[in-house]
Amino acid sequence: MEVVLPIKEEIPSMRVLAESKLEEVKWLDRLTKDGSSVQQRMARHGQCYQQRMARVFNARVRHREFNPYDLVLRKVLHVAPNSRGKFSHKYDGPFVGRETFSGVAIILSDMDGTENAIPVNADALKKYYPE
Structure with a gap:
């Protein structure tokens, strides 16, 4: 066959x-x-x-949503010349989010109210929960 x-x-x-x-x-x-x-x-x-x-x-992917007046920590994106190597701080803060742009960029201000003019990408932020 x-x-x-x-x-x-x-x-x-x-x-x-x-x-x-x-x-x-x-x-x-x-x-x-x-x-x-x-x-x-x-x-x-x-x-x-x-x-x-x-x-x-x-x-x-973990969905993260930031709202105005959330407390956040900002990731340190550069290495300072006087840093302590791997023992240096990974995050700065806390900061207060003042304005969000479609959840992607956030304008931050210090805890004393000084506002930063440059928006920060939300990938470099994480929420801060005070103890």
């Missing part, structure tokens, strides 16, 4: 092509007819892969 591939079935790989022993003319003819569907399938696969990776990434 001999196995025959149906005409409507696409060629999934080169191995299947080699096993089916199609003539080159027939193979090129099928490839040009099904070429667009192969490209569409590859595009769909890429989209599904991106969606799957985004879903996995977003599942692990």
Whole structure:
């Protein structure tokens, strides 16, 4: 008994092509007819892969929301020349959030009320809970 591939079935790989022993003319003819569907399938696969990776990434993201008058600590983003190496402080603060811009940037002020003009990215902040 001999196995025959149906005409409507696409060629999934080169191995299947080699096993089916199609003539080159027939193979090129099928490839040009099904070429667009192969490209569409590859595009769909890429989209599904991106969606799957985004879903996995977003599942692990911790959503943080800052409101005005929240107490926050600001991450020290530079190393001072007189710092104590790995024993230096990682965060400054506490600060009071004065104004938030769509939860991404926050204008901070010191505890005594001195307002900083430059907004700070929310990635460099964490909430402060006094004891």
